[in-house]
Amino acid sequence: MTTTTMVRGINICKGIRNRNTPQALESLFHGKSLCHQRCDFRSTRTIFEPPLVTFPTSVRYSSSTIVSPRNKTTTARETTERAKPDVKIVEVGPRDGLQNEPLPLVSVRDKLEFIGELEQAGCSTIEVGSFVSPKWIPQMSGSADVLSGLLEGQGSSKYSVLVPNLSGVEQALSVENDAMRKGGRAMNEIAIFTAASEEFTKRNINSTIEESMQRFRDIVDRVKQARDDDNKKPRLLVRGYVSTVIACPYQGTIQPKTVAEVVEQMFELGCHEVSLGDTIGVGTPESTRRMLDEVLTIAKPSKLAMHCHDTYGQALVNILTGLEKEIYTIDSSVAGLGGCPYAKGASGNVATEDVLYMLHGMGLSTGIDLEKLFDAGRFICNVLDRPTLSKVAMASGFGSG
16 A cells, blocks of 8 residues: 555545545545456445535536446436345344344334334345244244234335244244234245254254255245235245355354255245355355355356355455355345354344445445434444444444444
8 A cells, every 4th residue: 555545545534524525525536546446346436425425416426327236327316316226235133133132132112113213224125033932032032023013014125034944934924914904015025044064054943954955845835825825915035044154163164065055955945045144254255255156156146145244354355255246135234233143153244334335335326325224223222232333333423322
């Protein structure tokens, strides 16, 4: 890094701190040229997005068109206001986030308010709960009431719930039927989960990988039957999770070929999308690349999602590795909430705020308002009486409190 570059970086920080827009702009446009030189994702935006610096509309874009990763050329206004976001964010905070937070439990009322805050921020796909036994994961108790409140409410986001077995599916379908009788709407998606590690699967869902696949076949068949019995309801999608795609806390390193084999089985079951989970966050860009290269021999990137934990501070660079492979669906958790209760060292999901900051800085749209997302993160952190783990929220003065 040259001395000039370092000085420019200091000037950016000074301009932001002092709300000195001209000073910040000068440095930002220099940074933008560096971004163009060093990054495959070309952007006509500045490398920062509001609320850190509020730019007049006339200077937020340096040209009238931008090219998304989906090779769709639109005007800047069309891209920001009407077009489908370049990247789909799956907000997993209400489920994967809260499930690993210590007691006391978050009330149904607070969960609903939390999800409402996420919707206000523009989160269009939210994992809202899990129909698991409260005996094993008490943090997910009340998921039926949460789903009921959402389906009977006025929200427009797509809601997903995790189901471990047929009993969980039956509970979710029962909630859906009750909500629709009251004038509510149908569910959008259920999620099923296994792992690329036999030992992790045994400890997590008390089965082998093959046994979990048979369980999932029963779940998918039940979902199809439910929709065949009532064709007025929209299609109920099934999302698959594959955990420990890089390494397992009990079994060690997982071979990429093993991951690909499990992912292929999930698609054969009928999953519309499979999320690849680095459950204990040990992945690096190189190990992530090797895993993705193998998985992409059997699946299209549009059918995959990145689910990276930030235990070793590698989540963002691993997500970037996925973007380079044209994987544009990313799971994340506001405020960096949670992790896996069965994986030692899984300190937390990557913070949605940090993911947005990176993506917006690359010129990739998400449809989510970062400043409003800060509000959602601050709300749930106050409920949990804990600080945010989002570096962007902390640096921007939007932590808990």
